[in-house]
Amino acid sequence: MxxxxxxxxxxxxxxxxxxxxxxxxxxxxxxxxxxxxxxxxxxxxxxxxxxxxxxxxxxxxxxxxxxxxxxxxxxxxxxxxxxxxxxxxxxxxxxxxxxxxxxxxxxxxxxxxxxxxxxxxxxxxxxxxxxxxxxxxxxxxxxxxxxxxxxxxxxxxxxxxxxxxxxxxxxxxxxxxxxxxxxSSAGRVRRDVLTAIAAMLVSVLLVVNASLYVLVIRPVRRIARIADQVSLGDTSAAEFPRGGGPEVAALSAAFDRMRKSLDKALRMLGG
Structure with missing residues (x-):
């Protein structure tokens, strides 16, 4: 700035x-x-x-x-x-x-x-x-x-x-x-320009933060919560979320495969 x-x-x-x-x-x-x-x-x-x-x-x-x-x-x-x-x-x-x-x-x-x-x-x-x-x-x-x-x-x-x-x-x-x-003339215009730039940067920051929360933070928090339930043996835990960005979706798919493998291993041990 x-x-x-x-x-x-x-x-x-x-x-x-x-x-x-x-x-x-x-x-x-x-x-x-x-x-x-x-x-x-x-x-x-x-x-x-x-x-x-x-x-x-x-x-x-x-x-x-x-x-x-x-x-x-x-x-x-x-x-x-x-x-x-x-x-x-x-x-x-x-x-x-x-x-x-x-x-x-x-x-x-x-x-x-x-x-x-x-x-x-x-x-x-x-x-x-x-x-x-x-x-x-x-x-x-x-x-x-x-x-x-x-x-x-x-x-x-x-x-x-x-x-x-x-x-x-x-x-x-x-x-x-x-x-x-x-x-003086330059100062007045400078204040207007810098105010507009600052407002634009704040708006961009808010949009980026909102997008980051929706696409990354919220899905990762949900994955972490479900993974914690699964690690404690809670078979009624919800499915891992499919939303979010590509990386989050890949992470969710990996945890889902791990959960299925864990369920299969537990059934084999129980049998």
Whole structure:
């Protein structure tokens, strides 16, 4: 049972981890869709208003992050960040471990996705990350300060978020989930599976014990009782039972032959 528990636990944890990462992947796909929608649909509507005031709602990064903050209220275990090495908004600046992931994408531009775990003060965390590449639409705000909207410079300054190059990897979309979430899911399923296995084993044990009693123990006890009567010379003892398994039937037949031989010997001695 212990070995079964280990195997079931390991398998369920792996499955739960894959399921959580799959959900994280869907969230990254959703963020990508929101970024694209913002760039193609929302941005053009706010171009004229950008002259008088900078509208962060026109920035795909901002739209994706704000959308996830709303989603975070319903799914507090998940966190999302568009971690960037040189962002305009300080909120998006990559921490040390996030910068390592971004650098990994920069070192191998063919890598589309990375996942793993890391230790935090609150416990182990699963993460899924995808690279952020500079697209043509990004260059109007992030190539040179002189090309950026004056209202954006007035809000964020001209020191950060510039010098981006076409198709350069400047950051990573990262979804993080506490490992306890996957362990909790696996734990619930493990309890259900082990309970079902235990119930099945108990049922099998009861069936085996009942079969053993009916086919072996009860017939052998009856054979032993009749044999004891015969050994004491009780000629009125019942016939040896014919039921039970093949081995018990063979034993009963052997005792029956012995009884007939004993009866014949006693008659010969009496005659």
């Amino acid at each position: 212990f070995a079964i528990s280990l195997i079931v636990t390991s398998t369920l944890q792996q499955n739960a981890t894959r399921e959580v990462l799959a959900q994280a992947g869907l969230m990254l796909d959703s963020a990508k869709a929101i970024r694209s929608y913002t760039e193609t649909e929302i941005g053009p509507l706010l171009d004229e208003k950008m002259v008088s005031a900078f509208r962060p709602q026109s920035v795909p990064f901002y739209a994706a992050t704000q959308n996830f903050l709303t989603l975070h209220k319903e799914h507090p275990d998940y966190s999302y960040k568009e971690a960037t090495l040189n962002p305009t908004n300080p909120r998006d600046r990559a921490t040390d471990w996030e910068a390592d992931i971004v650098q990994r994408f920069r070192n191998d531009t063919s890598t589309r996705q990375v996942s793993g775990t890391r230790d935090t003060p609150l416990g182990r965390v699963l993460y899924l990350a995808r690279p952020i590449r500079v697209e043509p639409g990004c260059l109007s705000c992030h190539s040179l300060p002189s090309m950026a909207p004056p209202t954006m410079l007035a809000r964020y300054g001209s020191d950060n978020g510039f010098g981006w190059q076409p198709n350069e990897i400047v950051g990573a979309q990262i979804v993080s989930v506490p490992f306890a979430s996957a362990e």
